[in-house]
Amino acid sequence: MNESARTLDTTVLTHGIKRSAPLTTPIEQHIEELRIKGFTLVDSGLTAGEIADARTKLDDIYEVQADEVGGEANLKLMNDANIARAVCAYDPLFLKIATLPVIMQISAAYLEQYVVLMSQNGIINQPSTDHYQFTWHRDLNYQHFTSSRPLSLSALVALDPFDDVTGGTYVLPATHLVEDFPSDEYVVNNQQVVTCPAGTIIFFNSMLFHRTGRNSSAGVRRAVNHIIVPPMLRQQYDFKGIFEDQGVEVDDPAVREYLGFAYTLPKSIREWRAGKIDAALAEQGAVA
Numbered sequence: 001m002n003e004s005a006r007t008l009d010t011t012v013l014t015h016g017i018k019r020s021a022p023l024t025t026p027i028e029q030h031i032e033e034l035r036i037k038g039f040t041l042v043d044s045g046l047t048a049g050e051i052a053d054a055r056t057k058l059d060d061i062y063e064v065q066a067d068e069v070g071g072e073a074n075l076k077l078m079n080d081a082n083i084a085r086a087v088c089a090y091d092p093l094f095l096k097i098a099t100l101p102v103i104m105q106i107s108a109a110y111l112e113q114y115v116v117l118m119s120q121n122g123i124i125n126q127p128s129t130d131h132y133q134f135t136w137h138r139d140l141n142y143q144h145f146t147s148s149r150p151l152s153l154s155a156l157v158a159l160d161p162f163d164d165v166t167g168g169t170y171v172l173p174a175t176h177l178v179e180d181f182p183s184d185e186y187v188v189n190n191q192q193v194v195t196c197p198a199g200t201i202i203f204f205n206s207m208l209f210h211r212t213g214r215n216s217s218a219g220v221r222r223a224v225n226h227i228i229v230p231p232m233l234r235q236q237y238d239f240k241g242i243f244e245d246q247g248v249e250v251d252d253p254a255v256r257e258y259l260g261f262a263y264t265l266p267k268s269i270r271e272w273r274a275g276k277i278d279a280a281l282a283e284q285g286a287v288a
């Protein structure tokens, strides 16, 4: 408990209230926090040994993935330095983390429908080094709307302590309920930094504005983020596959795009990154 919590009056008396929300299960307390302020903290239940293992494995996977694309310089080129992607496909410990009972329970209770893992990314926050995640963002990038029910849940598992020195996670409470990014003045006056021990999961509505805190310690500060969504906005069937099976050619680029021909999912992290590296190189060429 922090100093200000210790001095707060914790009796809850009301008047003029006809509707309120009594809690019946501990999970509901977390769902209520997610609904109102947009984030909540839960212990993952991982052992100290598993957390230590996950730290080493994350660093190893990052090295492997940097090699896959011809070196870290290419990751820097596409703003993907110090991020390890789809780590559950590289080591079973990360599949265990992605499917932790508490992650499955809270995502089912919060999203209230069938959900899938949209992404799982390791964040490697190196001391005194810039990271793409230092800048404010929503995990559903470029989206500026609110919804009466949540669309997506992020589950950020701290693998190192998040504190004032290693860098907590900065959040703007309740901004999952507001369309636009607020003014700089609002950000400065209302940002909150979430700190927690290693092994904690920071769950947040993926539309909450947040960012990684700067790491001014001497060590690396690592985390794994999961974005969990109901897969409702996707094609109901594979038009591209159906057209190909029928031997039907579609030449018009606009029609190909409309039918989702360009939307096949990358089959590997190397393939996912290849397109982005090509785009970054093309942009550099255009500027030069």
Ligand SMILES: O=C(O)CCC(=O)C(=O)O
Binding pocket: 121, 123, 133, 139, 156, 168, 169, 170, 210, 211, 212, 213, 223, 225
């Ligand atoms: O590392 C953190 O504190 C936040 C990570 C983050 O912003 C993200 O994964 O989207």
